[in-house]
Amino acid sequence: MTDLEILKKALDLFNEKGYAHVGMRELARELDISPGNLTYYFKKKEDVLAALLNQFSTLNTHTLESYLQLEPTNANFLQLMRNIFDNQFRFRGVYVGNQFFPVAVVEKKIFDYQSVVTKRKAIYQEIFSSLRKAGQLDLDDQDISFLVSFITLFGRFWITEATLFNKSPNKDEVIQHYLFLLARQLSLFSTEAGIKSIEEYRIKNRG
Amino acid sequence: MTDLEILKKALDLFNEKGYAHVGMRELARELDISPGNLTYYFKKKEDVLAALLNQFSTLNTHTLESYLQLEPTNANFLQLMRNIFDNQFRFRGVYVGNQFFPVAVVEKKIFDYQSVVTKRKAIYQEIFSSLRKAGQLDLDDQDISFLVSFITLFGRFWITEATLFNKSPNKDEVIQHYLFLLARQLSLFSTEAGIKSIEEYRIKNRG
DNA sequence: GTCTATACAAGGATAGAC
């Protein structure tokens, strides 16, 4: 038995039933080990959560880094957001499944979520600045901070809305829907070149 | 002891600690009654939740109804949203505290949340149509459905974002912040008259 | 009708045997 095997099964169960509704005994049973043995690998249920949040955060960091290698275009940005949305969908059980996050997360004891959010905001600020410089978006500084606020909230909670009544909706369908909304918002601030780039993205992702 | 007293105290505790982190024994202790006595009034914890959700939903319905008596202007609309935001803040412990709602809510057994959401969407559709007809907003039909999607997500999850790291933030501050974002979004679709109305609202709510 | 006392099941967590 390895940590990774346990985390894989745990994520499956969390995605299916929600973090709060999966017990350590149940997880152990699904892994064919005893509850006591499970706690040899993860002392507390929250440790399982923290490990998954770390996986998720690392994955997002990689996704963002590979975007930063590319040309700053609206099309590439939308592709980035699709990839991020994909990650969120994969980890929805830990990402949305928590009531409030356990106190331990809020108090940064097991995972410093707050600092992740701060860093992400700074990156989005950067991204929108580059898109402006590249002539894709027509923005003043206030518009940038508005778009950062928008993307922070929208980009975090679309998956919560999507899974509110159905924990496993059709992935491609929901991502398509929310990406469409995002593209529309982006187009409100786009230059002609930016609009063209959005159109290109649309065409490419239909064929 | 009355139902209302219990619900008041329960909401206080839920706002402070989150629904999942308040036990029936704790609630009873705070009310100076025995746990068994509490279950005389509310058989299950979920029944407390359902009662609060009903209070909240009724409050929102009244808030919306009194808006519908007024002139359709952006200023009145923003005032409506401020009132709604106020309600959400008051009930944040039951509104946010459950990202997935308990199974009983999702399955409509104790509270038909899904039908509330559907009705609210229809009302917002109406509201934006009137604002278009009144010359406040410049919209085609696609814009309307975009704005409805926007307001549904934004109007539901701002409070979740606001309470993510701090369960009791300064109410006026956070509402001001999110209302400002909403006004900005609205202004992207506003006519000159609409912009003026937003400005009027801003001036009125500073003095 | 209102309340207390108590019991039980389920789940997180821990100690210690092998």
Added chain:
DNA sequence: GTCTATCCTTGTATAGAC
């Protein structure tokens, strides 16, 4: 590294006092 046994908290149900 794996397991059993045990403890504690919490949701829930019920018997019965007043």
